[in-house]
Amino acid sequence: MIKKVRIVGAGLIGTSVGLRLKAAGSSVEIIDINSNAMKLAADLVKSEVIAEPDLIIIAVPISANTQTVVEQLSNNSKSIVCDLASVKSDLLLKVKELSANSDNFISLHPMAGRETNGAQNARADLFEGRAWIGVSDSFSHAKNKEIAQNLVEICGGTLYWLNSKEHDDLVAKISHIPQILSSVIAGSLSSLSRENLNLAGQGLRDLTRLASADATLWSQILTENHAAIATQLDLIIDDLNHLKQSITSNNSAAMVDFFNKGNNGKSKIPGKHGAKNRDYSYLPIVIDDKPGELARIFNECAKVSVNIEDLNIEHSPGQETGLITLALSNSDCMKLSNHLENLGFKVHPAKNR
């Protein structure tokens, strides 16, 4: 149980953590150098002044992170101080160098966020089902690990362990490079007329969603994680140069390879909320778009003891038929497919998947 918490930084992340801890029964103090942000966040989390916090959470912009950690460590020698910043290697070196209390420091990185900032966008469930990275080389004591585990559990997340170098390399690949490529595409659209941009489909919107991110914040992240990002960016540029050659030399096989490599990487990303991509069979069934049709199918599933792992429904207003696709184990898929076909359902099992 974390009884008394101070949060430094009344932005999206700090306020969201505060809301969650408050709901879990902790006493919470939230402070910020911006008095407006602090007032809103304090109202939201019912902030109270805390003299000796068990835990101090630092949720400030990355350029202020190291300094704030060091200050809080030296002013509160009995408190654990935990930062939530998105780049770690340099931070750990500096905290050890600059603070006599570095044994009280722990470093976590919640893999969550929104493209909107500020306390006004905070929500207690921001971290629900999210992964948190615990930076293993920041932990001096087993007791500190318990506090980290406790915080992540309260927030509804799952804790994974990486050392600071592994962390920085990984976030370069899964977070910083995606941000850069989203911004480069969005930047390449600057010269187009709004009329032409009106023609963009959902794909472009998805690809550029991150591009509205804060420019100053991101230049700080690139500065902090420059080595890992530069290495990864070189690889991306190499791949693009290689593709360019394939296009100009009309090398179809190389182009297919490029997209297949993308397919392969994409297929390795687990589904929602860390759920693993399991090896399911998919059974599409055409149904009439009226109440009761789904129940008929699920009743037949229950009758033959088939467990539905996932499903999706495609239908739209004004359409007479809908399509439901069930994800099943391979054996359940065959069993259910035969059963429903015998009953006259319009079942369309894949012939070779």
Add this chain to the structure above:
Amino acid sequence: MIKKVRIVGAGLIGTSVGLRLKAAGSSVEIIDINSNAMKLAADLVKSEVIAEPDLIIIAVPISANTQTVVEQLSNNSKSIVCDLASVKSDLLLKVKELSANSDNFISLHPMAGRETNGAQNARADLFEGRAWIGVSDSFSHAKNKEIAQNLVEICGGTLYWLNSKEHDDLVAKISHIPQILSSVIAGSLSSLSRENLNLAGQGLRDLTRLASADATLWSQILTENHAAIATQLDLIIDDLNHLKQSITSNNSAAMVDFFNKGNNGKSKIPGKHGAKNRDYSYLPIVIDDKPGELARIFNECAKVSVNIEDLNIEHSPGQETGLITLALSNSDCMKLSNHLENLGFKVHPAKNR
């Protein structure tokens, strides 16, 4: 009114157009060289054999597009033939060269699609609120423009006019480059473990959504539109090289400029036009993860005559409960929520949406 339509190609696009035309009262024939795909699509659109179609819509892979257009033009001299392919300049030259009936040809490009292919993913509202490009230099007669306008209206879209060169340059920027960058990021993940990819947030999922696209199809698109894509790809590579230099020389101002240019481009993409806002209410229900649970819910839906528009299931390994979220009309949502709550289901309706 388009009375009799033949659709050649029972994939995502062809079947979706078919569903919409059928719902609008047209007689629809859908054919495909793949008999499984044809059977599913024929069930979905209630296909019938049509001798003299008013309109023949070609929705085949781009490598087969020109040939299919030319064949349908020569075998159906009284029908308008309309292709929906995503690259146009070369197509127009070849149809004029190879067909005596090129006056009956019109060329459209609906700016819609999904990352999943096939009739099983088709939906009548795929084009709802989407932009369609009419290729102005493909139209020989004013009468043909009326048919195009009519088709786009039935599909719920808006028609814009560009010539074939303008079209190909624009789609390189707003569609082909985004696909390439989505694939290059996803490809760069191939070397990561699934465990590490488990840490990815929503940003990476958005950026790589397109990367599951068909490799062969996309190599054909790159081949067809090679000149425009190569030019645009050079500009992207230049921008990334420039950013790389800014990072290694620690030039903060240049990094801020890079992200600001992205902010600027992003802000020019119109908000609502492309994506249709489906006005559903969402009802989350916590369920036990065992056979029969879904059937119980759907039986109750049927009892109170509630129609489920869409749904999604989330459950994670090691977790005994799952979360099912139903998309419903506002009135159905209130009705079902009260009904299930009275029966003891763990229903979590949004308090203020």
